[in-house]
Amino acid sequence: MTIFTIDEVKKSFTNGELKEEILKGVNLSLREGELTALVGASGSGKSTxxxxAxxxxxxSDGKVIFEGKNMTTMNSEQVRKIRASKFGFVFQFAHLVPFLTVEExxxxxxxxxxxxIRKREQNKEIDKILKLVEMDHRKNAYPSSLSGGEKQRVAIARAIIHKPKVLFADEPTASLDSKRSKDVMLLIRDLTKTLNITTLMVTHDEEMLSFADHIIKMSDGQVLPSLT
Structure with missing residues (x-):
């Protein structure tokens, strides 16, 4: 089932008298339980x-439809609530709070x-998610004692603990070596399927594309014909 639709989305910036077009009418649909990878050269518009989304x-123009609702017509508070409750985020760096344990x-x-999730059930849910990402044995550890791969696993657990509908991953393996990158991508793919999450990932690493259900290549602010 399609959960996310990007319809003729445009983005431009004005720099003095010059107008720079970043996105030039992009169309994209995302389905539940599928991982879509956005690839393209720097400046192609994928992160934008x-x-x-x-x-x-x-x-600047166009529509972003999530669960049948047009987010582009919502006010900032309505968008914030969707972002907080329905979306999860994983970035290049884990950005863990240094003075909090993994569980915290x-x-x-x-x-x-x-x-x-009810307060009395939260600890049980945390244990469940940490087991899914194979970090349950490190629940009382602080970030300073974790490896890069472990930090990213915790970041993924943090991104899905509230049971989001959509996971946005922006270069999630860029700071990791080859083995840890593959481990993290395998985890993201498996969680996408197991939890029926819709995942949209930006990556420049072509080795990671084999984990995606769909590959969308962007160039000069436009989506090129689908690779899969």
Whole structure:
């Protein structure tokens, strides 16, 4: 089932008297339980498209439809609520809070996302998610004692603890070596299927494309014919 539709989305910036077009009428549909990879050269517009889809910045024109609702006509508070409760985010760097344990990182996310998981069930849910990402044995550890791959696993757990509908991943393996990159991508792919999440990922690493259900190549602000 299609959960996300990007319809003729455009993005432009004005620099003095010059108008720079970043996105030139992009169309894209995302389905539940599928991982879509956005690839393209630097400046192709892939990260801009991801941030617009995620409600982190507005489009100049076009529509972003999520669960049948047009996010581009919503006010900032309505978009914030969707972003907090329905979306999860993983970036190049884990950005863990240095003075919180692994368990506390996830507890904080449950508070921030205004999760509907009952307080008495939160610890059980945290244990479940940490086991899924194979970090349950490190629940009391602080970020300073974790490897790069472990930090990214915790970041993924934090991104899905509130049971989002969509996971946005912006270069999630860029800071990792080849083996850890493949481990993290395998985890993201498996969680996409197991939890029926819609995942949109930006990557420049062609080795990671084999994990995707769909590959969308972008060039000069436009989507090229589908590779898969």
């Amino acid at each position: 498209l991801l941030t617009i 995620a409600g982190l910045q507005p489009a 990182q996830l507890m904080l996310m449950l508070d921030v996302s205004e999760s509907k």
